[in-house]
Amino acid sequence: MGLVLTFAETIRNREGIEAAEKFVVESLRRRPSVHGLHKLIELNLAEAQESNKDDLMLLRNIIEELREQHRGYACQQCGFRGKSLHWLCPGCNRWSTIKPVLEE
Ligand SMILES: [Zn+2]
Structure with missing residues (x-):
């Protein structure tokens, strides 16, 4: 953009x-x-x-x-951060652990 x-x-x-x-x-x-x-x-x-x-x-x-x-997404298991939503966490390979980050 x-x-x-x-x-x-x-x-x-x-x-x-x-x-x-x-x-x-x-x-x-x-x-x-x-x-x-x-x-x-x-x-x-x-x-x-x-x-x-x-x-x-x-x-x-x-x-x-x-x-x-909107500060991106973070995995609640391993803390992986990204700008886009992954269903499978690239950090820990768990499903559906990544949620939007609302606050720092
Ligand atoms: Zn993870």
Whole structure:
């Protein structure tokens, strides 16, 4: 997603916010991501009417909170950490021991 965000900024500078939004929406369709969603809301905020800003800012805050909460996954048996969910732990080869990490 990092590359998508960089491209989105480039498009925004060259072609404007609308083109950047379109690009981010296309990327989100292909691969949903919290970072992409955050970017889309930021782009919308930049051109939002005053009356719509509160809602968008609320959405942005929720996403930032979710992003903060999601610190990857950890095995409860061996402590293996990863960014994606494994059903079979690569660390200890046990099934279904990996759970989302909510707090440090
Ligand atoms: Zn494990």
